[in-house]
Each structure stands twice: as structure tokens, then as C-alpha cells.
Amino acid sequence: MKLPNPLKTSPLIQRFQWVADPIGYMESAAQQYPDIFTGKLVGFGDTVVFVNHPEAIKEIFTNDRKKFVAAGKLNKILKPFLGNYSFLSIDGDRHKRQRQLVMPSFHGDRMKAYGQLICSLTEKTFRQLPLNNVFSCRNVTQDISLQVILEAIFGLYEGKRYQQLKHLLPLLLDYFRSPLTSSLFFFSFLQQDFCAWSPWGKFLRSRQQIDELLYAEIAERREKPDPDRIDILSLLMLAKDEAGQGMTDVELRDQLMTLLLGGYESTATVIAWALYWIHQKPLVHEKLLQELSTLGDSPDPMSIYRLPYLTAVCNESMRIHPILMFSFPRLVQEPVELLGHSLEPGTVLLASIYLTHHRKDLYPEPKLFKPERFLERQFSPYEFLPFGGGVRRCIGETLGQFEIKLVLATILSNYQLALAGNRPERPQRRGFTLAPASGVKMVIRGRRASPLYMATTYAY
Numbered sequence: 293m294k295l296p297n298p299l300k301t302s303p304l305i306q307r308f309q310w311v312a313d314p315i316g317y318m319e320s321a322a323q324q325y326p327d328i329f330t331g332k333l334v335g336f337g338d339t340v341v342f343v344n345h346p347e348a349i350k351e352i353f354t355n356d357r358k359k360f361v362a363a364g365k366l367n368k369i370l371k372p373f374l375g376n377y378s379f380l381s382i383d384g385d386r387h388k389r390q391r392q393l394v395m396p397s398f399h400g401d402r403m404k405a406y407g408q409l410i411c412s413l414t415e416k417t418f419r420q421l422p423l424n425n426v427f428s429c430r431n432v433t434q435d436i437s438l439q440v441i442l443e444a445i446f447g448l449y450e451g452k453r454y455q456q457l458k459h460l461l462p463l464l465l466d467y468f469r470s471p472l473t474s475s476l477f478f479f480s481f482l483q484q485d486f487c488a489w490s491p492w493g494k495f496l497r498s499r500q501q502i503d504e505l506l507y508a509e510i511a512e513r514r515e516k517p518d519p520d521r522i523d524i525l526s527l528l529m530l531a532k533d534e535a536g537q538g539m540t541d542v543e544l545r546d547q548l549m550t551l552l553l554g555g556y557e558s559t560a561t562v563i564a565w566a567l568y569w570i571h572q573k574p575l576v577h578e579k580l581l582q583e584l585s586t587l588g589d590s591p592d593p594m595s596i597y598r599l600p601y602l603t604a605v606c607n608e609s610m611r612i613h614p615i616l617m618f619s620f621p622r623l624v625q626e627p628v629e630l631l632g633h634s635l636e637p638g639t640v641l642l643a644s645i646y647l648t649h650h651r652k653d654l655y656p657e658p659k660l661f662k663p664e665r666f667l668e669r670q671f672s673p674y675e676f677l678p679f680g681g682g683v684r685r686c687i688g689e690t691l692g693q694f695e696i697k698l699v700l701a702t703i704l705s706n707y708q709l710a711l712a713g714n715r716p717e718r719p720q721r722r723g724f725t726l727a728p729a730s731g732v733k734m735v736i737r738g739r740r741a742s743p744l745y746m747a748t749t750y751a752y
Contacts, residue, residue, distance in 0.1 A: 296341060296633035297325035303332035314617055314721055315646065318342070322647050328631050340640045342618075344647035346654070348631050350674040352622055352643055353682035360622040360641065362684040370724070373464075373499070373553060375546035379687070380620075389533050394547055394687055397527040403694045405522055406444045407593030410695050413439045414702040421736055426712045428731035430564040433699070437560040438462065440695060445551050447523030448509070457505055464498045465556060465723075506545050524551070551688060558615045559692050561727045563699050566609040568732045569661045570704070571711045576663060577704075580605060584705050596701045597694055604663035606696055610678035611649045612661055615725045618642040619677060620684035645677055646726070708737040 299306060299321055309317040310333050321329045327345040332338060343349060352360050361383070371381055379390040417436050421427055438461060448454040513529055528547060532538050539547070570577050583601045584591075596602070624639040635641075650658040654675050655665060679686035686692070703709070712733040720729035 294634070295330040295339065295639070296631070296635075297329040299324070299329060299331050303338075306332045311721070315719060315726070318617070318644060318647055319650075328633060340621075340642055341635070342642050342644050342647070343630070344644040344651065345631055346648065346672065346674040349619075349643045349648065349677070349681070350672075351630060352641060353619075353674065357683065359625055359628045361625055362620045362622055362682065370553075372495075374549050375542065377540075377543045377546040378550040379547065380550055380684075390539075390543070390547070391687065393531040393533060393539060394528065396531065397524045398688060398690055402522065402527075403690055404593060406440070406691070406694070407698060409444055410440055410698045411593075411702045413443070414699045415706065418703060418707055418736070423736050423738060426733050426735055429567055429734045430560060430728055430731040433563040433567075434462070434556065434560040436563075436699060437556050437695070440559075441552055441555050443523070444691075445524040445555070446506075446509070446548065447513075447521060447525045453505055453509060457502065460498060460502050460505070461552065461556075464495070464502060465553075503545060506548060507541060510541050510544055554686065554688050555692065555695075557722070557725050557727070559695050559699075561613075561615050561722075561725065562606065562609055562692075562696050564728055564732045565613045565717075566605060566696070566700055567703070567709065567734065568711070568717050568728065569609060569612075570605065570700075571709060571734070573661060576605060576661070580704055584701055591701075593694075593698060597697050599697070599701075600667060601663065602697055602701065604666040606693065606700070607666045607676065607678075608661055608663040611655065611665075611676060612658070613719055613726060613728075614645045614649050614678050615727075616678070616680065617646045617726060618644050619680035619682070643677070643681070645680070648675065648677065706740055708740060709734050710737055 301309075306317070310331070317331075321331060321342065322344065328341065328343050328348065330339060330341050333340050343352065370378070374381060376382075377390070379387055379394065382390060414436050417432060417439070421432070438458065442448045442454060442457060442461075446457070448457065509525075510529070513526065517529070518526065519530070525544070525548065528539060528544055530538070570580060579601055583599055584596075587595055587599075619642070622641040622643075624635045624637050624641065626637055628635050630641075649655065652658055654671070673681050679689040679692075712735050715730070717728045717730060717732055719726040721727075
């Protein structure tokens with residue numbers, strides 16, 4: 293089967309490059325073949341076709357379930373973490389049922405209820421940081437993100453179980469901290485449980501401890517249901533399908549781990565990148581503060597969410613440094629033609645978010661941080677796609693954007709920050725995502741004289 297523009301580098305070298313330096317791999321390939329090319333990877337089958345032309349991406353996303361299928365089986369690399377019932381790894385009617393059960397919990401109206409929680413946790417976390425001491429911005433935003441997940445999604449606020457999960461979950465996610473540790477998930481021959489001190493054995497034991505805590509929480513909720521609770525776990529436990537059936541304990545666990553993986557990494561990283569660029573660009577910082585000052589002392593959370601320049605800054609952060617490198621993989625179902633190339637059934641396609649966001653014809657000077665792009669032009673969902681697209685678009689997109697904007701608004705309105713050092717930050721693989729390599733080092737210079745007290749103005 294002839295595939296479009298196959299890379300000539302040996303498969304072994306390609307796989308090493310993909311794990312160690314995915315940006316270098318994609319950019320080098322796109323220089324040879326700007327719109328579409330075929331690579332040899334690990335994790336999604338032996339051969340993968342990368343696509344970054346908007347018209348081709350539109351063709352893929354608008355023909356989900358017909359010519360192209362978002363096959364959960366292609367995400368088997370995630371199963372050790374997410375389990376067998378995550379909506380990321382199942383297909384067909386099972387996927388449709390799970391998504392229908394989960395989606396109402398992320399309705400926009402529900403997001404308003406989390407406003408005070410997000411702002412309060414942000415203020416509490418930053419209040420504990422000493423002045424003029426260097427800290428890793430990404431570590432701090434991860435801490436905020438984890439607390440939001442534990443409280444808003446898991447419904448845990450205090451107590452022994454809360455403290456145990458707060459300790460264990462970062463340890464489990466830390467397996468994604470570098471290209472080297474991420475290789476455990478890309479190469480199955482490394483997944484050997486020799487003992488508690490072997491890398492894979494340690495992962496399995498950490499996962500088991502977390503599972504025991506989650507199942508204990510689920511059992512306790514089933515024994516003592518509370519219909520007034522609005523955390524997402526409680527809402528998922530109340531959700532019923534068309535046959536009147538709810539989720540099993542295993543399905544609940546797998547959805548919680550899916551939301552954890554998606555929310556913890558992505559929101560924390562976007563916030564860290566945004567703070568980096570805001571403080572790299574004094575004019576951007578100044579414009580943001582001016583916009584925030586127009587809200588008064590008691591801003592409504594949805595007013596913050598709708599701020600045009602804040603939205604542009606967040607969008608540009610996700611454009612120049614998309615957290616996900618590609619959308620959900622698609623499997624060709626019938627013979628089709630894409631960008632003049634014939635594709636046979638069984639071909640795996642990846643819509644490259646990173647390469648699309650760096651196309652010079654869409655985003656002139658793509659390496660420059662220019663929020664004004666998003667004020668001057670409306671981009672289509674096939675040109676700007678930080679949350680993927682089609683039937684597998686990120687289910688937590690609304691909550692993620694809401695959290696990112698509220699956390700940024702709270703930090704910028706209350707604290708004077710500065711970057712520590714002059715070394716440019718660069719992206720690096722962190723598991724299945726891209727994150728700032730050094731974590732964005734910053735210092736707090738002081739509190740603002742007239743902060744916006746958003747954390748005290750929302751009803752939760």
C-alpha cells in the first residue's frame with residue numbers, strides 16, 4: 293500500500309526521535325512535506341499519516357463515524373493508566389453511552405458553581421509562597437489544578453483520604469515527567485514488574501493504592517447518597533442512560549482517572565505558559581491589567597471568562613504551545629482521497645495540532661507570541677484546535693478554559709510576579725503532552741495595593 297510522503301529515516305531512529313524530541317521530529321518532517329507525511333511511530337500502530345492542512349482536517353472531523361473513525365483501540369497506550377472503560381479507549385455505542393453520561397456534568401451552567409473554589413484555591417496556594425524566592429510556576433499551577441480536581445471532580449475536601457490522594461496522584465503522574473520515564477508507556481517491553489523498586493512495578497503499586505482509595509470513596513457514596521452534592525463524581529453516580537442504568541464502579545474509576553489525566557496536565561501547563569509569555573511581554577501584561585481593572589472590585593466569574601484580551605492571551609498560549617501534539621487518532625474505514633493521496637482502509641491518521649498551529653499561512657511569524665491574532669481574526673475549528681475536534685473533542689474543554697482564566701485573573705490581580713533569569717523556556721515531552729522544560733521559574737515581588745477580591749464574591 294502506497295502511503296503519502298513516507299519519511300526516509302529508518303523506523304528505529306524515527307521512533308527514538310518521536311519519544312525524545314517530538315517537536316523536532318514533526319518540524320523536520322513538515323519542512324520536507326508541509327501538509328501531509330507518513331511516519332513510523334510507537335503507540336498508535338506501526339505506520340501513521342500526519343495531517344496538518346485545515347481542509348484535510350475538516351474532511352476528517354466532519355466525516356467521523358463514516359470515512360474515518362476515532363478508534364479507541366488506537367489509544368491502548370493509555371490503558372495502563374486509564375483502564376478499559378475510559379471514553380478515550382472505547383468505541384461505538386459504548387463510547388456514545390459513556391460520553392452521554394459524562395457530558396451533562398460539564399455543562400456551562402455548572403461551571404459557575406466552581407468559581408469561588410478555583411479562585412480561593414489559587415489565592416490560598418500563592419499566599420503560602422514566600423516573597424522573592426524562586427519557585428517553579430508549573431509545580432504551583434499543578435498543585436492548584438490537583439486541588440480543583442480533588443474538590444470539584446472527586447468531591448473531596450479534607451480528611452485522610454483527601455490527603456492520601458493528594459500525595460499519591462502526583463507521584464503516579466510523575467511517571468510522565470520526562471521523555472525517559474515516558475518511554476515506559478511507549479515501549480511495552482519495558483513494562484516488567486520485577487519488584488516494588490522497578491519502574492513499572494512502582495507504577496503498578498502506586499496505581500493500586502489510588503484505586504483502593506477511589507473504590508472506597510465510591511462505595512461510601514453509594515451507601516450514603518447525597519443528591520445535593522454537585523461535585524462531578526456525585527453527578528456521574530446519579531447519571532442514567534436510556535435504559536435507566538448508571539455506571540459501574542469500574543466505569544466510574546476509569547472516568548475519574550481520565551478526567552484527572554486530562555485536567556491535571558493540561559490546565560496547569562497552559563497557565564504556566566501563559567504566565568511565562570505575559571511576563572516576557574510587558575505590553576501584554578499591561579493590557580491584561582487594564583482589562584481586569586474594568587471589572588471593578590467584585591467581578592462575576594462569567595465576566596472574567598468573556599474578557600476578550602484575556603481570551604486572546606489564553607488562545608495564543610495554546611496556539612504557540614499546544615498541550616496536545618495531535619487530536620484523537622482516526623482510522624480510515626473505506627478507500628478515500630485526502631489532499632490528492634489515496635488512503636486504504638486501516639490507515640491511521642493523526643491531525644497534528646502542533647503543526648497546524650505553526651503554519652505560516654495561518655499564523656504569520658508563528659514563533660512569536662501575538663495575542664492580537666485572535667482579536668483580528670476568527671479561526672475555524674480546523675485551524676485552531678487545542679482541544680481536538682469532531683466526536684472526540686475534549687469533554688472537559690469548558691471547565692479547563694474556565695479554570696485557566698480564573699486562575700490567571702486571580703494571580704495577576706493580586707500579585708506582582710517576575711521571571712527568574714533570562715533563559716528562554718522551551719517545550720519538552722511530558723508523557724503524552726508538551727510542557728515547559730524547566731517549569732517556568734518565577735518570583736513574587738509583592739502583593740498589589742488594590743487587588744480584586746474575586747475569591748470572596750462567588751456563591752458555591
